[in-house]
Amino acid sequence: MTGARPALSRSLRLMGLAITLSAASLLASAPASARGPDGIADIAEKVIDAVVNISTSQTVEAKGGDRGAMPQLPPGSPFEEFFDDFFKNRRGGGPKGGGDKNSDMQPRKTNSLGSGFIVDTSGIVVTNNHVIADADEINVIMNDGTKIKAELVGVDKKTDIAVLKFKPVKPLIAVKFGDSDKLRLGEWVIAIGNPFSLGGSVTAGIVSARNRDISQGPYDNYIQTDASINRGNSGGPLFNLDGDVVGVNTLIISPTGGSIGLGFAVPSKTVAGVVDQLRQFGELRRGWLGVRIQQVTDEIAESLNIKPARGALVAGVDEKGPAKPAGIEPGDVVVKFDGKDVKDPKDLSRVVADTAVGKEVDVVIIRKGAEETRKVTLGRLEDNDKTQQASAKAKEEPAEKPVxxxxxxxxxxxxxxxxxxxxxxxxxxxxxxxxxxxxxxxxxxxxxxxxxxxxxxxxxxxxxxxxxxxxxxxxxxxxxxxxxxxxxxxxxxxxxxxxxxx
Structure with a gap:
């Protein structure tokens, strides 16, 4: 009996090995499906030539004491840190007062790279405004390396979108906008761009969240994705599995500067409208209601007999705005605009901005617990309007004892x-x-x-x-x-x- 123990022990070890190998084989086969749908390669091949790199240059004034001609590398370039350290040491190691003082103050050019995509075969490109802001020269670099000078059509700083145009030297491939409203949480998406100046790169991930407000602007409505997005991806497209653009990759949240799975894209529904107006007018013509609004908290809702808490509370009405003649007053709560439900102030801001200037719309308000409908003809939002401050002096009043x-x-x-x-x-x-x-x-x-x-x-x-x-x-x-x-x-x-x- 004692001689059976080693055999039994050996049998158990063999069984354990067999179970381990079986589990390992199962795990080995799992990542194939975990990496994403099989169609990603086909989609990337189909759209890659419509994704471009955006190269910009800008002349800046050199600071005193900034000696040497450090190579102008795109932000995030793999060699940027090496050259930065090298030239800092070189500047610090020279003799005191050495060098041409005048040369220190010569203007110099800085270069940067971002991403973009072609939406019209005539040479129309969409990118981020921050990619081309303040640039003296803009170039579009095709997937095959062809470099073509581009002109600015228009920008919208509030959504960080810019439209460029260039003259094609050969037939182009363009992509179209999809419906970002149909995106579902967990749906696969593909990001293509120019991270760290490495050229066209394809990454895949899922939609982590929709309608994300991260306090970047008045119309925040970002798509959040865990597809790898890094510096240089800005302005590049986010595709669905049909090969349609559902967003423009705009920013990341990261303590390190690299991707940690928190990337944000402007949804295509917003971008498509902005692009159409920039192509047509060279600027944005947003609707204007002429009210100041705030959140309807649970306490405010209880005070106004609104259940559940919803809508946008009108805190003030512009005397010259469209809401004034329509009879909208402070204390009204807007719950529906042009047939669209208003859940919070951001909803109202976005739907008003997206509505055509001059259109007459129905605005449903709650006033003293009862719903009313007001007809409003929208005006145009002027970004540069400033409220004029009254300067007239008040008449002298006799001092009075406060009650x-x-x-x-x-x-x-x-x-x-x-x-x-x-x-x-x-x-x-x-x-x-x-x-x-x-x-x-x-x-x-x-x-x-x-x-x-x-x-x-x-x-x-x-x-x-x-x-x-x-x-x-x-x-x-x-x-x-x-x-x-x-x-x-x-x-x-x-x-x-x-x-x-x-």
Whole structure:
């Protein structure tokens, strides 16, 4: 019996080896499907010639003491760090005061590379604005290495999109835009571009998220992907498995400067509209509603009898804007615009911007708990418009003793000439001024401060501190949990704040 143990032990070891080999063979076959769909190579081959490199040069003023002619390498080039260290050491190792002082201040050229793609065989290219910004010269480099000078058609800084044109020297291949709204989470996508100046590179990944707002601009609506995107990929296309462009690779989030699987692309639905306008007008002509909006929080929704919390709260209306004659007022909540649901302020900003200037649209608002529809003829958003500040001096007013009250953790006073001067409040601002805030109150948490002016309480105008105290007491009796305040700063900029009355 004792002699059987080694044999049994040997048998168990062999069985274990067989199980291990079997598992290994299964694992070896798994990565073939894990790497992605088989069609990636076919798609890449089909569209690669429509993806181009964008080369730019810019003349900049040299800084004093910047000696030597360091080669102008594209940012992120594999040799950039080597040459940077070499020339820093060379500049630091020379004799003090050596060299031609005048030559230190000579202008020099800097070069950079990005990506782009052809959308029209006549020579129309789409890229990022930041790829070509401030460039003195722009060149398109084809996949076969052909270099052609390009001209700028137009840019849109808000979406970071630019359109170029060049004269083809041979027949081109163009790609078309797909429908980014149909993208699903987990769907495979392909990024092609010029990372680290290495030329056309293909990477694949999935759609990690949609409608991503990362606070880069007013119309943030990024596609997030884990397809490898690095420096130099900017302006390159993001393809779906039909070979259609569903996004323009624009930026990454990375502590190291390299890809960590957090890449962002402007969706094709946004890009296609921008490209059409830039080709037609050379600029963007966005719709304008003429309102200032803010988020509808749960507290604000409760104060306005809106369930569930949704829409964009109108905090202010431009006196010369399209919303004013349509009867839209501060306190209204926009829940639908031109047939499209508005879930939050970003939704409204994007849909208004995408709507044609001069179009009459239905705007559904909630006012005092009831839905109303207003017809608005959109104006055009002017990026350079500046609000004119009133400069007329106010008439002399006799000094008056402020009437003060305490409510909602606030010290409140009726506006007077002395208080306007103390808190620099414009004459056009009407209401009740806050002169103090209890640091432990809900008001302090909502960042109300001395000098803010309460214009309305529960959507009714107030002119003295006693009004606020009476209305808050009445809301408590009515069982309300919160009160909605319309608050202005000294310049008259409005916002809504909901405070607990319990």
């Amino acid at each position: 003060t009250q305490k409510a909602l953790g606030l010290d409140l006073a009726t506006l007077s000439k002395d208080l306007r001067g103390k808190y620099k409040i414009k004459e056009s601002v009407k209401g009740v001024v806050i002169t103090g805030v209890d640091g432990t109150s809900d008001a302090a948490e909502k960042r109300l401060s001395a000098g803010d002016v309460i214009v309305e309480v529960a959507q009714e105008a107030v002119s003295n501190a006693a009004d606020i105290k009476k209305r808050v007491d009445q809301l408590k009796k009515d069982g309300k949990k919160s009160v909605l305040l319309l608050v202005a700063n000294g310049d008259g900029e409005l916002r809504f704040v909901a405070l607990s009355v319990q």
